[in-house]
Amino acid sequence: MSQTLSVNLSDAVIRRHINDPSIRQLKDPRYPLRLRFNADRTRASWHVIKYASGGTRWRKAGAWPDLSTKALLSRLPEIQAELAVNPHSARVRVSTWESVGDVLRWYQERTAKNARLSKTRKATIKSAIHRHLLPLLDEQPIQTLNHATLDEALIWPLQARLALSTVRQVLAVLKQSFKQAHKLGLIETNPTGAVRFGDFIDARIAPRAGVFRVDQLTDLMERLTRTDNEPRVMILLMLLHGTRLGETRMARWRDVDIERTTWTLPEQHTKPRREHRLPLTDMAVDLLTRYRDWQRERGYTGVYLFPSAGRYHGSPITSVTACHWVQSVSDKRWSSHDLRKLARTSWADLGIDYMVGELLLNHALSKLDRTYIHTYVERQAREALERYHDWLLGYGLHDALAETTPRPTRNRRAMRRR
Template sequence: MARQINRLSPVAVKNATKRGFYADGGGLYLQVSPSGSKSWVYRFTLDKRKRDMGLGPYPLISLADARMQAEKCRRLRYEGIDPIEKRNEQKRQSRLETAKTVTFRFCANEYIRLNRAGWRNPRQAKQWESSLRTYAFPVLGDLPVDKIDIGLVLRVLEPIWQTKAETASRVRGRIESVLDWAKARKFREGENPARWKGNLSMVLPSKKKVAKVVHHPALPYTEVSDFISDLRKRDGLSALGLELVILTACRTGEIIKAKWSEFDLDKKLWTIPADHMKSGREHRVPLSEPALDVLKELKEHSRNDFVLPGNGNKGGSSNMIFLQLLRRMGRSDITAHGFRSTFRDWAAEKTDYQNEVAEMALSHAVGDRVEAAYRRGDMFEKRQQLMDDWAMYCIGLGKE
């Protein structure tokens, strides 16, 4: 006796309210959920494996539509084809077809949009946009993202790899990230042609071999005392700010962004917040007596929350103030940032402090990741003594 099919009627489907499965025959069921919503399910067994395949919600999918879908599934099953796997394959092919119209430019813009909020520095998004617009988009921008191969990536990188090694390396990494994102979104398949290790490393020289390391011009430490004597003859916040840069061995940007709320003068402590640090980690700076004297003088000129206030009543000073000061002093041969190198050379040549103490004073990472994991402290007390000795040397009272 043939198995009965088409058991349900449109009225019965409409009026079904009790939770459960209602058989239409041939593996087609109407499913009623506890909430009363309805959907169609095709149940089948293939290779002794029972499976349920959703066919869509009712009434969006009518009884007639569900029966047509169920019939197609029964035909596939008869041919030994899993209807669910067949549908998944069709979806995959559809995504690949869609990817032919998804460009690299679209993926790059989406990647930046979705990651913008998570980037610590707001300038990062602008740097991404600028570098990709300048170097990648002219070659890759309007191409389907699934068509980008190593040859196209090399067309972007080779013209700048020898002359702009640092920029080229960043562009490569950004292209790699965009293509990884595109693969995760099923817009492309296969290996990432912008990957360095075992890929581009085989056809391009390493960045270290082509990049020229440019160091910030630094004052020899033997001249720092005379320089500060000259600096103290000058009026203005920029001179006080530069002296603070020298005495703390901090980056100029950390001084420019510094606010009075970061300082505890009684405890001789400056706590730089993580979002002001290049490392992204909070950094405690011990303050020597000469540094405290500079801060107290700056406090007398305070107009707002910034240690180095700008011309207005709200903002801070410009990043150019130290460069302009050095030019007025006739010292275009050095930079404010270079005083970190001056401090590091002095610590290595004139003191017996451990290398790790000096590196931590500069907020550099010390050791490998394993060592860092076990090193819980920041050597603050040792750094306090180091910075006191450095300050004495700077004002001419230290050991020669």
């Protein structure tokens, strides 16, 4: 039984032998190539053979029929030259992608399976690709992608109808797609490597100002006294600590240490994928203790501070429910992120150290900043929150914290079933 057949390789010859189970692979006496069929005889793998140091190295160059014989042979001299300089070079695989859309669809599928990315980030990438990038760049040949084509086909059409911050985010997704593909050797060059948003638009993008003002705090506290317990406590936790909506709605009781007065946000719940530990002031401890007792009186002893209702009670509330809770209190005039901005601004007004604020918000920091934090700032975080919470008392925080007997809610029957 023949395992290897020597032939002059061509696509026609490959198709002629692909269904012959006695042939495992094809070789060509003219070139250092092997074509190995897969188990179900529908595809095959191209390998470039490199002889060095008395041994043989096999380097995969692509898959047939995606990579045709003609296309591989046209690139073979370059591959051999590369391997002569660096036998371990990653620049061996020959890309079969021709359009920008090929790269974008691959990247969207890859990120959808990335366990390190949050659902929000995955949704953002998917939206940028399917709503903006594919409609404008799907058939654009990769080799023609440059500053001029990006400006004409993508940036200028988008800036006419979207905020500049959104345009920048879309461009960032495109750049990351090509960077990842090039890093893995799936494309030969990265045409977006030198592209910067400032190359197209030199206007400075100012961060959106928070729409929630200090003079609205008294009204918020008064509204919270009339709000059901679960949304009230969730909003108070965000206001007191500057936490994000996603990490707050997923808070777990096992991460709240009343004895040591700390609240730990696990890395899988935070945006930077880094564990975040917050000190709990006496006010926060009192709020959480009252809330836990309230839940236990109603028969709930589950995992989450804000459990979903019905048969999904083993999960936290969804982002849709959390947003609805915020909107019901704000009348859609401000968002959860505005509470985070208010906390940051208030800390600055109270004279709290900038690095303490960055630590409390769990912002990404440089290595130098982290060294500074561990030797100095962490000791001040608790004091900063105590000052901030004392300041909030002047706007009615005490009444919002003390309210523990809300009106009957439509979820109470579901809570009894948990």
